[in-house]
Structures are given as structure tokens and as C-alpha cells.
Amino acid sequence: MEINILRGQNQIGGSIIEISSKNTKIILDIGSNLDDKEIIIPEIEGLFKGKPKYDGVLISHYHGDHIGLATRILPEIQIYMGEKSYEIYKVSNEYMGKEYLKEPKIFKAEEEFFIGDIKITPYLCDHSAFDSYMFLLDCEGKRMLYTGDFRSNGRKSFEPLLRKLPKVDVLITEGTNLSNNKIGKINLTEKELEKKGIELLEGNDKPVFVLMAATNIDRIVTFYKIANATKRLFLLDTYAGQITATIGGNIPNSGTFSNVRMFLTNQNKYEILENYKKNKIGRKGTVNSNFMMCVRSSMKQYLENYPEGFSFEGCTMFYSMWEGYKKEKNMKEFLEFMEEKGVKIISLHTSGHADEKDFDKLIKKVEPKIIIPVHTENSEWFKRYEHCEIICDKNIIKI
Numbered sequence: 001m002e003i004n005i006l007r008g009q010n011q012i013g014g015s016i017i018e019i020s021s022k023n024t025k026i027i028l029d030i031g032s033n034l035d036d037k038e039i040i041i042p043e044i045e046g047l048f049k050g051k052p053k054y055d056g057v058l059i060s061h062y063h064g065d066h067i068g069l070a071t072r073i074l075p076e077i078q079i080y081m082g083e084k085s086y087e088i089y090k091v092s093n094e095y096m097g098k099e100y101l102k103e104p105k106i107f108k109a110e111e112e113f114f115i116g117d118i119k120i121t122p123y124l125c126d127h128s129a130f131d132s133y134m135f136l137l138d139c140e141g142k143r144m145l146y147t148g149d150f151r152s153n154g155r156k157s158f159e160p161l162l163r164k165l166p167k168v169d170v171l172i173t174e175g176t177n178l179s180n181n182k183i184g185k186i187n188l189t190e191k192e193l194e195k196k197g198i199e200l201l202e203g204n205d206k207p208v209f210v211l212m213a214a215t216n217i218d219r220i221v222t223f224y225k226i227a228n229a230t231k232r233l234f235l236l237d238t239y240a241g242q243i244t245a246t247i248g249g250n251i252p253n254s255g256t257f258s259n260v261r262m263f264l265t266n267q268n269k270y271e272i273l274e275n276y277k278k279n280k281i282g283r284k285g286t287v288n289s290n291f292m293m294c295v296r297s298s299m300k301q302y303l304e305n306y307p308e309g310f311s312f313e314g315c316t317m318f319y320s321m322w323e324g325y326k327k328e329k330n331m332k333e334f335l336e337f338m339e340e341k342g343v344k345i346i347s348l349h350t351s352g353h354a355d356e357k358d359f360d361k362l363i364k365k366v367e368p369k370i371i372i373p374v375h376t377e378n379s380e381w382f383k384r385y386e387h388c389e390i391i392c393d394k395n396i397i398k399i
Helices: 083-096 158-164 190-200 217-229 238-247 267-274 297-304 323-327 329-340 356-366 379-384
Strands: 002-007 016-020 025-030 056-058 079-082 105-107 113-115 118-125 132-139 142-146 170-173 208-211 233-237 260-263 291-295 316-319 344-347 370-373 396-398
Touching (some): 079 118, 118 158, 158 356, 170 356, 190 217, 217 291, 233 238, 238 260, 238 267, 260 267, 323 329, 329 344
Parallel strands (some): 025 056, 056 079, 079 105, 142 170, 170 370, 208 316, 233 291, 316 344
Antiparallel strands (some): 002 396, 118 132, 132 142
């Protein structure tokens, strides 16, 4: 077996990893770079240009730094995804008018399948993207685990996953949270975030806004629970509402939850709202309501046109995203707009990535001989595992 880190070593995001046997070549994730202002396609022969030389591409989850180049690969190459992950990806891109991948092959958690002579077992893991996976690969007598992005602080228990994972020869793992300013920092759990949010709203009867990613389903559940506990209507726009309705089940959505309402920010999406006639709500309908509204930085114009009878003064907005986004122009302008309206902004967020204790538990369980860090700017951190060979300065590794 040969591993070739085509991209993603000593950087966060943009992951593209090649795994080869004598007869089969596959790719793990096909991400775009986080810092690219426009899509830049790497010069990889047989993947993006020329004659196809890959037998399949496995996608761990729907974040752009793992799937962003999926529509740019040669059409003869088959892509594999989890079912709900693909549905969210499709709905999101359709809504935004973006190109999206058509008809991938769907895999299921813990159901083995083969691409050529490589056996693959997907394991459902916790991340800020719903339906995320780790991949166990058996190839030429060697066993390798690719973590994708993972954490232990969400609403899925980490321990059952650990119990299922076998010992491996090679571990390819993310290390997003290992930058020097995060060393020693333990992530809050989603349940701790929920408790903190309820405490912060104690005695507050004003409307609340939440600035968050509509595809972060765990966070939607967390804030729904906060809204419920503080007796507020939970409001989702047509974009977030369609995503949660696509998942359905016990995820808060305007189709089956009586205390979830859908609102419209874009008249071009009116037909979506019409599918939820019983649970739709307009600006005038919220004026006298005590609500929690999920918003994005693109909603500035919508909020500017709120009726005169509504006062933003004394309202709260929870910022529940990566702090780095605050430096971006649109985000900065939106936050300034809300503050000028008299809204108090409170950061209430937790990471979608593993912290140090998670790596300790994972490595203790799978006992790898070799660790290859990717999706990190601090590969050197892993050298504390002295019983393992840590490879962070060469991209081609023969096992």
C-alpha cells in the first residue's frame, strides 16, 4: 500500500489523499483550499485532467474543504458519500444556485464495500457536519484509519465509536485544534453550551438572534433546546428550514415541530415557504412574539426592513461560529449593524474538531505504528506519541 498526501499536509483544509494498491487507486476527500477566493483546480493528472487513473473518491463529509472540488474531477471517476451528507450538500447547493455533484454512490455506516481490492468500512463520527465519517481501509494486508474531521463534544457519544475501531497500522488524522493558542484547551460540549445559553437568557424576555451555520445541525439542535427552555418560538429561514426538513426525524424542522416557524428573506424562494403553510411566519407575525431567530450575515437587508413596531434595543445575538470569520468584510458589517441597532452580541460557540484528550483516546485505542497528521498547522504536536512513527515532512509513504 502506498499513501500520497497530494494536499492537506501542514495546512488546514483542502484535503486530497491518494491511497494505492498494485491494482487500485482511490482518493480520500477532494477539498478546496479554505483561503482560495475562487476555485483553483490542482494539476493532478488522471484526477482533474487527462485519462482517468482513479477507481473512486470517498467523501467524509460535506464541508467545502473536503468536497469543494468534487464537481471538477473527471466524470468517469465514481464518488462515494453518506446518504444524509449528500442530501444536505445537494439541498444547500441547489438553494444557493451552485453546481453540485450528481448521483454519487451511497454507503452506509459499518457496511463494508470494495473499490477494486481495497476494502472500506465507514464509521459514523461526530463533527459539526451531520453524517460525517471515518474510513477504515484494508489493503494488501495492511490496515489504515482516516479520521476525516471528528470530535467528542457533540451529541453523539465518542465511546461507542472507539469500541468499534480496531488496531491499525496507519492513522491519518486531522489536527485542526492543535495550533499553539489552543493547546490545553478542552472543548465545551453541546450540552454545556445549551446550559450556558439558558443561563444567559434567564430573566430576559426580549427576542434573541443566533448567528450560525445552517448546516451545523448539532448547533441547530442546541439552540432549539435553548429556545424551548426559555419559551421562545424557534425561527428558521427557508434555507435552514429546508436543510432540517431534509433530515427530518428528531431534528427541529418546520414540517413536524409545532414550535418551529419558517420565514422568508428572498421572494424568489416563496414556493419553498408555501410547502409549510401551517408553520410559516412573516415579519409582522414576529413583532409581538418572543422568538429565537437563526440568522446569517447576508440577512442585513431583511432585518433593516423590520416593522416600526419592533425594537432591536435590548435584544441578544449569540455569535456561534469560528472567531476568524469576524475579520471578513460582510461579517464585520453585519455585526456592526446589529450593535448599532442596540443588540448585545455574545459569543457562544464550541469547536467541531477534536481536542487533545480526543487524540489520546483514539490513539490509545487503535495503537497505530505510524501517524500521518493532515488538516493541521502543528504536525509536530503528535511527536509526543513516542511509540509511533510520526510522518509530517514527506508526502509519499510506502507501507
